[in-house]
Amino acid sequence: MTGGDVRQWTPAGWCVLFSCDVISYGDARRTDEVQEFLREGMYRALEASFTHVGIPFGDLYLEDRGDGVISAVPAEHDPALLVTAVFDGMKVRVKRRNRLASEVAQMRLRAAVHLGVARYDGRGLVGTDVNHLCRLLDAPAFKDAIRDSDAPVALIASERFYDDVIRKDIGVIDVEEYHRLHVSFKETSCPAWIRIPPTTSIPTPP
Template sequence: MRNGSGDAGTGWTPTGHCTLFVCDIIGFGKRTDHVQGHLRIVLYEALKSGFEASGMPLDGCYQEDRGDGVIVVLPPSYDPARLAHPLPDHLRGSLRRHNDIAAEHARMRLRIALHSGPLESDANGIVGTTVNHVNRLLDAPSFKKVLADIPADLGILVSDEFYRDVIREGRGAVDPTEFRPIDVRLKETDTTAWLSVRAAPPPAGSPSGAPATVGPLPSGHTEPSGHTPPSGPGLNARHRTRQADETELPALFEIVDRLMDIPLLTTAEGRQQIVDALRKEIAIRVPRRAQPHLDIHSIVRTCLEFPEGLQEFLSLVHAYAGESSQVQALDDTVARLTRRTP
């Protein structure tokens, strides 16, 4: 199926810089023909309602059927940020409602890839390296491995270009901290992409489990080159893969509160000065936020992901903010939290 009707019904055909959404049904080829046909109906209904609810009517998009999934190209009038939020939540809701009443062999999970880049069309459809790249993201072994390890309704893998242009800025309700970098190596593709896994909440009373949006990756995943989880003592060791459970979050928030007391860090220029001074592998991973409190939270969480990252950050705070009662209060807080951390 091809649909290039465009949002104004003017025969819009993808060309130039475009944003692509591509999805497929996990384990589709293992189902019987009857189940495959049923899942295709469920998928198209979910996409139609999800795009509509997200303010992007699917009839206004260019579409190509993939058998086990769909390629969708947004027209220029649609905001690509809506592909990151709220579309995944609408799709997850549709999947949950379907899976709640479906037999095991008819349940559905989705892989989704997002990418932006130059695109061309011919009489047979869309073509170009942008199409190749988004399809390789979808088929990346590292992506498939994560979703094999986590019983999630859907996973979203976005290209580095899409992350930089759309997600990193936190446009609308998009939360950059929901995405984590992973390596993608497939055919001629060797790149970093950004992953968000939408898993079910843990059972009530469970001591631990995956939250509704899972950023950290399970054991056995592929981290980007130079992106090494911390192994040192104290708070750094407790924040491997940037995950914070219920006992860690108060400590993190307390550190952020003390940082917010430091005048330098309340300004965008001051925070940027410190981020720029961090070692490159940390600085390029920091998801920046417009609000000061959220921005500091992102910086600290990223630093905690690297060996000695927090110590490096605190040293830079001392260097740029100077000695003051606020900086001393920060040091006291970190020392107290580190001592009580098992």
């Protein structure tokens, strides 16, 4: 899959919101060809990771954002999957891809998750919860936190997602891997929770 908008389902209420982008996508060393290669790698990692856990990629609302995507997942899917199997699958696949990529084409992803209300207005996603998700992903504090890390994927979760999913899912999610971070960006000032995994040897997924 190479990207584009998927419109088999469009959100009109409560859903799981997810976004990710390629870190340093606009680096001056990255030619158009490299950027296209990065986008292809991002989409492949996303599609494989969602599909592997039983969430068909066609079930998602997916909106292309150039260097990333914003998506909505129907509420019937377990939101815990996004911060467990989907996240871990992305991490494995990005790391495996980077073993075969040149230095300038090395890919790292920044991801955000939130629970809220979203609506498709015929052109794209709208809603205050959509805005909140985007503020989390783009927050300077989040970017600062991952600047010195070489983790293939880093995650920021909204306080609502943390309280309703991460903190309550003891036994499946390792809460100790999350650290509190204050986000202050544009109209947003709030706590959030980040997970930046250490760079370790990761097994190849089935």
